[in-house]
Amino acid sequence: MNITAVLIDDEAPNLANLARLLAQYCPDVEILGTALDAAEGKELIVTRQPNLVFLDIQMPGASGLDLLQQLPRHDFQLIFVTAYDHYGIQAVKFAAVDYLLKPIDVTELQEAVRKATLRHNEKQQNSRLENLLHLLQxxxxxxxxxxxxxxxxxxxxxxxxxxxxxxxxxxxxxxxxxxxxxxxxxxxxxxxxxxxxxxxxxxxxxxxxxxxxxxxxxxxxxxxxxxxxxxxxxxxxxxxxxxxxxxxxx
Missing domain, CATH: 2.40.50.1020 (LytTr DNA-binding domain)
Structure with missing residues (x-):
């Protein structure tokens, strides 16, 4: 069963690389669109309503964590993608939200997608994301x-x-x-x-x-x-x- 996704990262080469890895190693993921900042990302999530969001944490202006707090709904699975193991990661680990460090390891990508797909197919409430938002607020x-x-x-x-x-x-x-x-x-x-x-x-x-x-x-x-x-x-x-x-x- 396919799962729809959007990719949000402030660097175009990172978006292209992630899209390539997903196409090659996670063919069940259908990419609905990509965004280069939080404003574009918010619009993309609201209009396309993906099952899964790949989100960079550190971006100029509003961060990925800021973006999450601006969304009216959080009915999607989430995988953070970041080049840093310190910026915002403590809160992410505290809430047990999935994340990938750049450069992306293919095995870790496949496992994160597998878990997200399983939770989506079982229609599980994204309690990890809700807990992260509660923590941030x-x-x-x-x-x-x-x-x-x-x-x-x-x-x-x-x-x-x-x-x-x-x-x-x-x-x-x-x-x-x-x-x-x-x-x-x-x-x-x-x-x-x-x-x-x-x-x-x-x-x-x-x-x-x-x-x-x-x-x-x-x-x-x-x-x-x-x-x-x-x-x-x-x-x-x-x-x-x-x-x-x-x-x-x-």
Whole structure:
């Protein structure tokens, strides 16, 4: 089943390259049009109503993130395409929206298109995009930010204040929640550390990340560890001790 798409990027060679890759490696994608800036992109999305939008994040004037906030509807799948792994990417990762880094890897392109097509065919609401928009609109109110956590069965959207701690399990990660739930998330912990550091989370050990709002006390016994409000104990490595105590104000 074909999926219709529009491509938005401020550099014409990038648009031509993406169109060529899609034609060669993703033949089920029907390109409805291309745009070189946010204004053209907005008009294209509104008039052509694509199933899928490929959107550059950083563009002169209004960015791709600005464009999304200007749209009256968001009933499409979204794949960001960007040359930068820092500009706007923290919010995109936080919301688990798909993105591709330039130069585009063909395998990653095919996988992103496959997932977008699957979500479109199953008529899934684009919860990731809605969460990203919510995040952008509520930037100053961090307690209202929800992070997208992908498990083997679903994507959960959780307020950061609900997360007590994270524990590494090789290429996976356990998230412990304030309601007693324990989620196995299909990404390694190091992917979440930079996303959560601005929300009061402390890396206290190679395998542990803790939300400091749930820390009850610093216990000096057995080399030192953190006692949490739910009674759990979390080790503190020798190399992290000074930074942890400073962050906690001990």
């Amino acid at each position: 509520r930037q100053p109110f961090k307690d209202e930010h929800r992070i997208a956590l992908t498990t083997l069965k679903e994507t959960r959207f959780l307020y950061t204040r609900q997360i007590i701690r994270c524990e590494s399990d090789n290429n996976y990660c356990y998230f412990y929640l304030d309601n007693g739930e324990k989620l196995l998330v299909s990404k390694p912990m190091y992917e979440y550390e930079p996303l959560l550091k601005d929300y009061g989370f402390i890396r206290c050990h190679q395998s542990h990340l803790v939300n400091k709002r749930f820390v009850r006390s610093w216990v000096r016994e057995d080399g030192g560890f953190l006692l949490l409000d739910n009674g759990a104990t979390v080790p503190v490595s020798r190399s992290k001790k000074e930074a942890v105590l400073l962050a906690l104000g001990f």
